[in-house]
Amino acid sequence: MHPITEDHRPVALTGDRPTGPLHLGHYVGTLKNRLAFQRTHRLYILIADNQGLTDHASDPDRIRRNIFEVAFDYFAVGIDPAETTICLQSALPALSELTLLYLNYVTVARLERNPTIKDEIQSRGFGRDIPAGFLCYPVAQAADITGVKATVVPVGEDQAPLIEQTNEIVRRLCRQAGREVLPEAKALVPRVGRLPGVDGLAKMSKSRGNAIQLSASRDEIKQAVRRMYTDPDHLSVSDAGRVEGNVVFQYLDAFDDDTETVDDLKRRYRQGGLGDAIVKARLESVLESLIGPIRERRAEIARRPADVRDIVASGTARARTITEATLEEVREALGLYRLA
Ligand code: ATP
Ligand code: MG
Secondary structure, eight states: OOOGGGOOSOEEEEEEOSSSOOBHHHIIIIIHHHHHHTTTSEEEEEEOHHHHHTTOTTOHHHHHHHHHHHHHHHHHHTOOTTTOEEEEGGGOHHHHHHHHHHGGGSOHHHHHHOHHHHHHHHHTTOTTOOOHHHHTHHHHHHHHHHHTTOSEEEOOGGGHHHHHHHHHHHHHHHHHHTSOOSOOOEEEOOSSOOOOOTTSOSOOOTTTTOOOBTTOOHHHHHHHHHTOOOOTTOOSTTSOOOOTTOHHHHHHHHHOSOHHHHHHHHHHHHHSOOOHHHHHHHHHHHHHHHHHHHHHHHHHHTTOHHHHHHHHHHHHHHHHHHHHHHHHHHHHHHTOOOOO
16 A cells, blocks of 8 residues: 555546446446556546436435445456545545535536537436536536546546536636646546447447446346347348448457457458358457456455445545545635634
8 A cells, every 4th residue: 555645646536426337338448547557546436426316316226226336346357445545425525515616617508518418418318307416517526536636537538528627627716716726637538438338329328228237147248249239231141241330340349359350350241251140259258258257256345345345435534534635725725714
């Protein structure tokens, strides 16, 4: 463990909403980067339960149940609690207070223009009944990131506009304070920044029910791959097939390290004579070799829920000290009154 006072590594923060267990999109979009960063950065992972409520207000039980499911996933993929601080958003009240302050440094019109929010409003079918908490969650995210003064945010592509929003708030606040009380942050989006769902829709997501979970059984992987969207015009094996927009090939690009074989499969598919079944069988085995070991480690960890709870509690305690200090600094920089 790196003692906080002597740890000069750059600070990184990222997180997940406990709306369901984590999936392959998380793996390529952010978990792989977290694994790479946990030694080189002081990494915080926030389980964003308050944010989960912003579109699950009528199902709080789902958020409660999934907090530890998400934590199990972290350890199953190899997040090391000796290096990484895992913390729970709702147990960090300084973040809520920072959110309340930041809300004054952003306009409703700006929040409504955010492309990620626009897309999510549409996919959740809110229509005109957008929960205010949902519209404002980018502000809460700004509080999460700045609360630990993170300068690096390893996230999927969908999050990039939200980091931009955070930096806008930071700039406005610093201008108001007349000094750089908070640092700006940089989104770190990997090569596969956005994994499509098994249905071919733009993004694999817990809320859209188009995900393959990191805890999926061998059979669940098989079923998901079997119903994967390919090329609707590729009716018989001898037909030439389309690789672009074909989810099976998109997944092979994301998960199969043997690019030569994948390129060869693409060539044969385009030419005609290669059936979907063969490409799908390859993907199934690639996914099983990734998920199999994760599934096994997860089953072991899930037998020790009390240990996982303790890890989250001690990470949260550490984050509480830091976020409270940030809140004090921000209030002071703005010259706000403090009732002693
Ligand atoms: P929900 O549908 O409830 O919003 P989600 O599947 O979008 O869930 P989040 O908890 O919102 O997951 O996202 C956590 C992190 O995982 C973010 O950094 C996000 O960019 C990344 N991520 C989620 N889905 C994908 C995906 N399909 N491809 C790449 N990254 C993803
Ligand atoms: Mg999401």
